[in-house]
Amino acid sequence: xxxxxxxxxxxxGKNTVTLIDxxxxxxxxxxxxxxxxxxxxxxxxxLYADTGFFTYDPSYGATASCDSNITFIDGEAGVxxxxxxxxxxxxxxxxxxxxxxxxxxxxxxxxxxxREFEKAITxxxxxxxxxxxxYRGFRRDSHPMAIMVGMVGAxxxxxxxxxxxxxxxxxxxxxxxxxxxMPTIAAMAYKYSIGQPFIYPRNDLSFAANFLHMTFxxxxxxxxxxxxxxxxxxxxxxxxxxxxxxxxxxxxxxxxSSGANPFACIAAGIASLWGPAHGGANEAVLQMLQxxxxxxxxxxxxxxxxxxxxxxxxxxxxxxxYKHYDPRAAVLRKSCYEVLDDxxxxxxxxxxxAMELERIALEDDYFVEKKLFPNxxxxxxxxxxxxxxxxxxxxxxxxxxxxxGWVAQWKEMVEDPHHKxxxxxxxxxxxxxxxxxPMDQRG
Numbered sequence: 157x158x159x160x161x162x163x164x165x166x167x168x169g170k171n172t173v174t175l176i177d178x179x180x181x182x183x184x185x186x187x188x189x190x191x192x193x194x195x196x197x198x199x200x201x202x203l204y205a206d207t208g209f210f211t212y213d214p215s216y217g218a219t220a221s222c223d224s225n226i227t228f229i230d231g232e233a234g235v236x237x238x239x240x241x242x243x244x245x246x247x248x249x250x251x252x253x254x255x256x257x258x259x260x261x262x263x264x265x266x267x268x269x270x271r272e273f274e275k276a277i278t279x280x281x282x283x284x285x286x287x288x289x290x291y292r293g294f295r296r297d298s299h300p301m302a303i304m305v306g307m308v309g310a311x312x313x314x315x316x317x318x319x320x321x322x323x324x325x326x327x328x329x330x331x332x333x334x335x336x337x338m339p340t341i342a343a344m345a346y347k348y349s350i351g352q353p354f355i356y357p358r359n360d361l362s363f364a365a366n367f368l369h370m371t372f373x374x375x376x377x378x379x380x381x382x383x384x385x386x387x388x389x390x391x392x393x394x395x396x397x398x399x400x401x402x403x404x405x406x407x408x409x410x411x412x413s414s415g416a417n418p419f420a421c422i423a424a425g426i427a428s429l430w431g432p433a434h435g436g437a438n439e440a441v442l443q444m445l446q447x448x449x450x451x452x453x454x455x456x457x458x459x460x461x462x463x464x465x466x467x468x469x470x471x472x473x474x475x476x477x478y479k480h481y482d483p484r485a486a487v488l489r490k491s492c493y494e495v496l497d498d499x500x501x502x503x504x505x506x507x508x509x510a511m512e513l514e515r516i517a518l519e520d521d522y523f524v525e526k527k528l529f530p531n532x533x534x535x536x537x538x539x540x541x542x543x544x545x546x547x548x549x550x551x552x553x554x555x556x557x558x559x560x561g562w563v564a565q566w567k568e569m570v571e572d573p574h575h576k577x578x579x580x581x582x583x584x585x586x587x588x589x590x591x592x593x594p595m596d597q598r599g
Contacts, residue, residue: 173198175207182207193228210581220401221578222409226259226564227400234480238398239263247487252363252393252557253277256335259398259564280336281357281366283344284314291348300345300552301430307341308334309423319417321570330418331563338559339363342552343370349548364390367556372544384498385543388491392539395484395532396554398561400477404428404435408562409569410578418566425562426555435551435558438537441472442506442547451512462522472534473517474527484532492535501542510538 172185184207187199197220200211213219228237236243238255239262246255250264257265257273265273290310294303311333312319318330344354347370355370365386373379399405407428411421429435448457460468475482496502514530517523540550569575 177207189223191223192225194230204581210583212583216406221406222401222569222572222575224401224565224568225262226568227398227561229400229477231475231477232480234478234483236399236483243395243483244487247391247394247484250394252390252397255394255397256560259560260331260567276332277336277363278359280333281340281359283337283340287311287314288344288354291344291354294348296349296351298349300342300349300548301426301555303345303348304341304552304555305423305426305430307345308338308419308426310419311337312417312419315419319419321412321415321417324571327418327567327570331567334418334422334563335560338556339367340370342549342556343367345552346371346546346549362386362390364393382498384494388495388539388543391487391491392536392553393557395487395536396557398558398564401565402434403431404558405562405565408566412566412569413575413578415577418563421566422559422562425558429555429558430551435554437471437531438533438540438554439547439550441533442537442541444471445506445509445513448509448513451509454509454513454516458516458520470513470517470523470528472537473523473530475529475531478529478531480527481529482531485530485534488532488535488539489530492539495539495542499542504538504542506541507538510534 171188171190173188174183174185176183184203186203189197189199191197203209203211211219226239228240229235238246239258241250241258241264246258250258253274254264254270256277257269287307287310290307291303294306315330315333318326318333320326340357347354353375355373355375357366357370361369361381365381368381368386368389369379401409404425408421408425411424412418416424432440448454457468457470460466461470492507493502496504496507501507514534517528517530523529537547537550540553541547545553
């Protein structure tokens, strides 16, 4: 998927902005870069060398940290596309395996490519048997995300034949292994937490169905996989597969920029995802709904959410990027009803509470004015709970789905001949130089 980018071919001096230092009267022309879509970007790579200035952008809210051809988001319009394909079309007409191929290669596969890719993933799903001992080293009540971080990092100790990042073949093998083994690691983390025996992967099942089987089957009876649930699981995986340069993806890229092996980089991404402001948001939605308790109390909590002095926040509303309805939320809203219908849980109290909360919030001028629309986390938690997942597994499922995005972004960065180790700068606000005072002279 080697494509020339606008950042590589934009000529300096053409389409520029001028930076003026009013104190000295000096000025500098900074190139403007244009991507396929999205805001134009001011190229400040030579800013410090030419001017002696840094830029100041805490949390990188207005900074493009890289150029990428994987995922495009337009938060104002509520658009999410992978390699040009809308998330709505992919969720409706594709499946997770096809989306994985798309993210890794930049094109949808033909039939032969699909078969070859699916076989490569299917036959990498088993874990090295010695890794089972690692699970037993964790406390029984360990959070599954803690287990995930440890197990994925440990893969680098078992798969030495795919840690040479300079070898394209090893990069691809590592990519396949991570995508294939993450469901096995996740399911076994769950089984360990509830004291049930591990269930090994089956090569005759689809990616999503295999994960559900490893998670919920037991050796003493047959497990019937409900097609509606497997499809909903697959759709959740698609909707979480990649989301541009978010916190965990940026963590993977920063870790990878040092030349770290891919397993260590993905473990770093999982650790970043663990935070409640990122991957833990759907768990927080359920906790919020349980706190509200009934439809009658919704107005009370709506007013609390408006009060800047009240720590309560409506979880599942608004997004750092989207200033419109999250396109993934619209897809999951439909899946939510399908799952509950299939399970006979259409009268699920939490769903009724969620729907009423959504209705009231979207009719409230405060939320409309601030563009606080439901996001993907608002519905995913309800679906996952209905399917039988405990809340501790919600972020694990996010990590499972996002692995392909992390891998694709890592692979793109490593294969970029211009990439360097990431090294953000700072605006120092501490003491200036001070003289050391011996202990006996300090007051």
